């Protein structure tokens with residue numbers, strides 16, 4: 671069984687996917703972690719963001735392992751846990767360029783499709799491209815301001831600065847961020863996190879709940 675939760679930056683995908691996965695007793699998969707890990711390694715190696723060849727050689731030479739857990743994901747390269755470095759403003763600023771590379775997207779898709787079911791998968795294109803036959807699909811939205819205030823509170827940053835960065839990231843990620851035609855779209859703006867999780871659980875087909 672696969673449930674997909676897609677949406678724009680800071681719309682609540684990870685938090686909602688985690689809550690739904692816990693309620694179902696299954697892991698959740700954060701596809702963004704793989705894009706962020708590839709970006710972190712590219713930045714550390716000083717690789718050119720527009721040339722996929724050296725990055726793919728690095729990723730295939732020393733493979734990454736995504737560890738989906740009910741409470742969160744971790745990404746390992748050998749014995750090195752890359753997770754602590756994935757959610758920095760530096761990675762935020764560089765990840766869209768890496769995620770735009772078709773070769774990197776193909777690598778991420780291959781990694782995701784190799785994971786054993788069941789799981790909740792969150793990202794931008796889980797319901798459209800990676801798992802089009804998922805059992806249930808959801809797409810989260812909220813206004814840039816609402817998302818910025820949540821992210822700013824989470825990271826202790828200025829909401830105006832965060833809002834501008836989110837709008838820019840939405841623009842850069844637009845090509846892969848459309849909702850699947852059969853996805854249920856949820857505006858999380860008026861809802862608490864628990865309210866969104868409850869709405870997703872209530873909308874699951876009987877066989878998945």
Ligand SMILES: Nc1ncnc2c1ncn2[C@@H]1O[C@H](COP(=O)(O)OP(=O)(O)OP(=O)(O)O)[C@@H](O)[C@H]1O
Pocket residue numbers: 677678679680681682683684685686702820821824858859861862863864866
């Ligand atoms: N409905 C909600 N009400 C209030 N706060 C929320 C809600 N949904 C998410 N949040 C909070 O908003 C912040 C961003 O949520 P989260 O990290 O899950 O978003 P995301 O879509 O996974 O972000 P990114 O695209 O950067 O990975 C977190 O602090 C989270 O707790």
Ligand SMILES: Nc1ccn([C@H]2C[C@H](O)[C@@H](COP(=O)(O)O)O2)c(=O)n1
Pocket residue numbers: 679680683701702703705706765766769792793794795796839843846
């Ligand atoms: N399925 C996905 C997941 C993520 N991305 C890109 C776009 C995001 O800016 C970046 C980080 O994702 P996040 O951790 O913020 O969910 O990775 C993508 O293109 N496709």
